[in-house]
Amino acid sequence: MSDRINPPTPDSPDAEQPFISHLIELRNRLIRSIAAVGVVFLVLSIYPGPSGLFDILSHPLIAHLPKGSTMIAIGVISPFVVPIKVTLLVAFMIALPVVLYQIWAFVAPGLYAHEKRLVLPLIVSSTLLFYLGVAFCYFFVFGRLFTFIQGFAPKVITAAPDIEAYLSFMLTMFLAFGAAFEVPVVLMVLVRFGVVTVEQLRSWRSYFIVGAFIIAAIVTPPDVISQSSLAVSMILLFEIGIFAAKYLARYSAAPPDDEKDAETSAS
Numbered sequence: 001m002s003d004r005i006n007p008p009t010p011d012s013p014d015a016e017q018p019f020i021s022h023l024i025e026l027r028n029r030l031i032r033s034i035a036a037v038g039v040v041f042l043v044l045s046i047y048p049g050p051s052g053l054f055d056i057l058s059h060p061l062i063a064h065l066p067k068g069s070t071m072i073a074i075g076v077i078s079p080f081v082v083p084i085k086v087t088l089l090v091a092f093m094i095a096l097p098v099v100l101y102q103i104w105a106f107v108a109p110g111l112y113a114h115e116k117r118l119v120l121p122l123i124v125s126s127t128l129l130f131y132l133g134v135a136f137c138y139f140f141v142f143g144r145l146f147t148f149i150q151g152f153a154p155k156v157i158t159a160a161p162d163i164e165a166y167l168s169f170m171l172t173m174f175l176a177f178g179a180a181f182e183v184p185v186v187l188m189v190l191v192r193f194g195v196v197t198v199e200q201l202r203s204w205r206s207y208f209i210v211g212a213f214i215i216a217a218i219v220t221p222p223d224v225i226s227q228s229s230l231a232v233s234m235i236l237l238f239e240i241g242i243f244a245a246k247y248l249a250r251y252s253a254a255p256p257d258d259e260k261d262a263e264t265s266a267s
Helices: 011-046 050-058 076-095 097-109 111-150 163-180 182-194 198-203 206-218 224-249 257-266
Strands: none
Touching: 011 050, 011 076, 011 182, 050 076, 076 111, 076 163, 076 257, 097 111, 111 163, 111 224, 163 198, 163 206, 163 224, 182 198, 182 224, 198 206, 198 224, 206 224
């Protein structure tokens, strides 16, 4: 009764408690995310090890180099630092579902039930699509890209790529294709929250096709293979996103006002 007569002011200790509890919750979620990445990093450091993992990721390039050619390290500590960076990158990618779950668990208490039904499928689908984009880049694009480069290069040139340059190239390509494969998720979120409609997306199809090739030309190397692979993938995923957005709008529709009020009062 006294709380109703004298509600806590913004400067009172009682008003600070929810904010502090949110900070503690955020800290705990960050610690768990970092711990997940750290555990995976330790496992990968034991097997296959940083050097073994770098050998796996550099295989598409090594397989297409001229016979007798190898990669080089220009920096003094590059043979040590680059494999560690690669291991950390792969550890983060493997632990990505745990990181995304911690983000979802942090924001879930403030969501309605129908919104929770939306978030978890989006997290799962975005993770799988990111993995699919990286796998598509590694198993399909890299092989054809390096074959094209070696076939185009003059015969008098002996290729000896630097490992740091390859790491930067690999990271750029993985992020580009991983992000490109998130197009359906982005479209579903935009349609679900009323930013755009499915009809508008369909009317923008021709503009997106042009934009896909422009984006591919900016984020990928200046070759036909990688640019066309990224652009065509984005266009196909755009069509998938339109179909999925139409379905998701019905699946995660908000309940009637009376149910929504009941959810609010229950929370």
